[in-house]
Amino acid sequence: MQMKIFLLQLFFFICYEGALSQPQGCWTNWFDRDNPGGTGDWELLSDYYKEGYNLCFQPKAVRCRTKNTHKPYSSTGESVTCTLATGLICKNQDQSPGKFCSDYEVSFLCPCCWTRWFDIDDPSATGDWELLRDNPNVCREPSEIRCRKKYTNLGAHLIGEIHKCSLSYGFSCRNSEQPGYEPGRTMCSDYEVSYLCPCNSKGCWTDWLDRDDPSGTGDWEPLNDFRKEKYDVCSEPPEAKCRRTFSHQNALSTGQTLTCSKSGLVCKNRDQHLRFHWWYRYSRCYDYEVSFHCPCCWSKWIDIDDPSGVGDYEIIEALRNLKYDICSHPVAIRCRTKKTQIDSSVTGEKLICSPTLGLSCRNSHQPGRKGCSDYEVSLLCPCTT
CATH class of the missing domain: 2.60.40 (Immunoglobulin-like)
Incomplete structure (x- = not known):
């Protein structure tokens, strides 16, 4: 079995498995975009997207409650629908005579960042x-x-x-x-x-990238060179951020003359002011690194292990060792059964599904010792096209 190659990684993963608890998602803030005047209270998912709320695409779940009393919508006695596909709808015409909808708010379960x-x-x-x-x-x-x-x-x-x-x-x-x-x-x-x-729907920041040292003419971190050298960067990022390596100081606050834009960073030694250090003087750029803001893309579904032996292990580091194109810091992860494509959170099996480590399901942890299902995973990373 291929996974035997990675026994050391697996041992490390299992040893810490009990201490790790990565949430399956994060709840957004409570949103309230409409008041129950006119025809009712409309807290539609589509409207939140249109109005630029900080919300992911395809959230996993939804919660609905009254705004002031925080009472669950299902216990208000009002005719209300609260669905993941739509959001919340409460129509005044559907209420008892003389009654109007309460003011509601909603929260969505999104991947964590x-x-x-x-x-x-x-x-x-x-x-x-x-x-x-x-x-x-x-x-x-x-x-x-x-x-x-x-x-x-x-x-x-x-x-x-x-x-x-x-x-x-x-x-x-x-x-x-x-x-x-x-x-x-x-x-x-x-x-x-x-x-x-x-996580919101605006995109993913790439890893911090550093392809050049400030020797010779300066420090050159242009987007085109990252693309040529096969770094995981999209072709047209809308923005970029730049900082010094090691100290992580914002490049624009260093006092050096440089450019930091969506095209990358350029710092020329000849443009710097003379600096004096002990008995000599010199003019040189610091060493910089850049990160680009790209759209997010889900990887293909990957399954490198079968639930034989001790369980099913889809470890991210093992994926990279097998040359799968996985970014260094995935934003989110999806885990599901391979054959039935059921989300891991509803299988009833005890497991870890973490964007930091991957998926771990141990046969000995399952109720009745029935063993783990066969799982596959998909990672959310910056798009590279």
């Missing part, structure tokens, strides 16, 4: 405060949070400083709570946070 890393505060006199309430660029009900020390990529729990990393709160590190605190001398490190929120 990690936000970019946010650092909205510096470690000042009191500490470092990366609070969710102070960040308008994050969904109101994120599913998970990650906290790490800036520049190092080390999780906050590895730094040894007393801190709080909470999904409902955000992150905080108080100087006064650190061991051996000395006023004016003890200070928290600089941290950043990322949240797991519903």
